Amino acid sequence: MKRYANNLFAYLFLSFLILFTTSCSEQIEENPSNKYIHVAVASVSRGSIRDYTQFTGVVKPVNLAYVVSPLQGKVKEAYFEVGDRVKKGDLLFTIDSADIEDNILVLEQQLNVAQANLALAQNGVKAAYKSSYESQKLELESKLKGAEKAYISAKEAYDSAVLLLEKGIINRLTYNQIKSQYEQAENALNSAAKAFELYESEISQDAVDAAEEQLKQAQASYDMIKVQLENARKKLSLSKVTSPIDGIIASKDIVEGCLISNTMTPYTIIDADTVQVQISVSEQVINKIGKGTKLNVHIPSVDERPFTGVVSVASPAADLKTMSYSVLIDIKNKNNAIKPGMTAKVSILTQNRQDVLLAPLSSVLSDENGSFVYTIIDGRAVKRPVETGITDGQNVEILSGLSENELIVVKGQQFLSPNDEVKIIGEAKR
Numbered sequence: 001m002k003r004y005a006n007n008l009f010a011y012l013f014l015s016f017l018i019l020f021t022t023s024c025s026e027q028i029e030e031n032p033s034n035k036y037i038h039v040a041v042a043s044v045s046r047g048s049i050r051d052y053t054q055f056t057g058v059v060k061p062v063n064l065a066y067v068v069s070p071l072q073g074k075v076k077e078a079y080f081e082v083g084d085r086v087k088k089g090d091l092l093f094t095i096d097s098a099d100i101e102d103n104i105l106v107l108e109q110q111l112n113v114a115q116a117n118l119a120l121a122q123n124g125v126k127a128a129y130k131s132s133y134e135s136q137k138l139e140l141e142s143k144l145k146g147a148e149k150a151y152i153s154a155k156e157a158y159d160s161a162v163l164l165l166e167k168g169i170i171n172r173l174t175y176n177q178i179k180s181q182y183e184q185a186e187n188a189l190n191s192a193a194k195a196f197e198l199y200e201s202e203i204s205q206d207a208v209d210a211a212e213e214q215l216k217q218a219q220a221s222y223d224m225i226k227v228q229l230e231n232a233r234k235k236l237s238l239s240k241v242t243s244p245i246d247g248i249i250a251s252k253d254i255v256e257g258c259l260i261s262n263t264m265t266p267y268t269i270i271d272a273d274t275v276q277v278q279i280s281v282s283e284q285v286i287n288k289i290g291k292g293t294k295l296n297v298h299i300p301s302v303d304e305r306p307f308t309g310v311v312s313v314a315s316p317a318a319d320l321k322t323m324s325y326s327v328l329i330d331i332k333n334k335n336n337a338i339k340p341g342m343t344a345k346v347s348i349l350t351q352n353r354q355d356v357l358l359a360p361l362s363s364v365l366s367d368e369n370g371s372f373v374y375t376i377i378d379g380r381a382v383k384r385p386v387e388t389g390i391t392d393g394q395n396v397e398i399l400s401g402l403s404e405n406e407l408i409v410v411k412g413q414q415f416l417s418p419n420d421e422v423k424i425i426g427e428a429k430r
């Protein structure tokens with residue numbers, strides 16, 4: 001049984017080998033055209049050609065704002081997230097301002113006291129210059145009433161300060177200022193009461209000098225507290241941080257309740273409606289463009305079709321390190337599809353030839369002797385040296401070696417050798 005199986009296998013293998021050999025022989029005999037190399041040709045034409053040089057750059061926003069906090073403190077609220085669109089002036093975040101507001105209340109009370117003391121001192125100067133007994137009496141009465149009013153205001157402020165100090169709302173320095181004003185008001189009241197009791201028909205020069213000195217001190221105290229109050233109100237306004245530009249939130253580095261300082265960057269905002277590409281070009285290219293020149297900008301990650309960019313800046317001087325010229329190109333970004341950081345390729349027209357001989361770029365081959373093409377004469381391939389010029393990626397400029405309308409091989413040329421027999425199977429369309 002085993003011997004029978006071996007004989008059967010040998011018989012089948014021999015039959016397959018005979019059939020395969022016969023089939024191959026018949027195919028060669030039936031295809032005598034194998035001695036030719038099939039090629040396609042195209043004619044040399046005349047026309048125009050442009051050469052573009054490509055430069056690579058990175059997309060960046062035209063407007064970029066790093067928002068910083070003008071104050072140190074705790075973030076009370078943050079209103080926007082990454083990707084949100086904001087307008088200039090929109091409130092981005094607030095800083096807890098309770099301590100600032102309490103300080104403003106204290107300073108407002110101090111200013112009221114200082115204003116009352118100032119008015120009292122002004123009246124005192126006026127009174128010092130009057131010599132009439134009755135007039136002096138009226139002035140002293142007015143001064144006494146003013147002192148009483150100032151004392152009441154100072155007493156109320158002092159009583160409040162005692163409570164605020166106990167609660168830790170104000171510091172010891174502020175408390176001492178209020179206490180000092182209260183003591184001044186008390187002394188002023190005592191002085192006014194005593195002066196009213198001992199008034200005389202004439203006031204000496206000493207009294208005038210004393211009144212003017214008191215006015216000077218009252219004015220200085222009022223001015224100092226007024227400046228402190230203005231600064232406190234300004235500080236309060238800084239606790240609300242707004243967007244400096246229209247744009248989109250690119251980064252956020254804060255959360256509600258976190259501590260913030262003026263060295264942090266809680267928000268970064270970009271205006272992506274117009275983006276910009278920066279490229280560096282050589283001295284051969286810089287004079288071919290200028291401000292307002294329109295260029296094709298390819299951003300493969302966004303669209304296969306090119307975007308239209310407009311040159312906004314073309315540097316008039318080369319960088320001393322690279323000896324290249326910086327060029328900025330603006331691109332409208334209506335749908336915000338172009339993102340900062342993307343790679344962009346900018347095409348700049350560097351050469352433009354008119355009415356020149358053109359051949360398909362694929363037809364030109366090269367060896368150690370230079371560039372050449374194949375033409376066909378009497379059914380055989382003829383190697384023709386050529387001198388080429390610029391290319392646009394599809395066609396190449398022919399400077400010498402060919403004539404207009406001359407046929408050249410554009411398909412199959414890589415398989416040819418000089419004097420090979422060829423058969424034209426078609427003419428390539430151009």
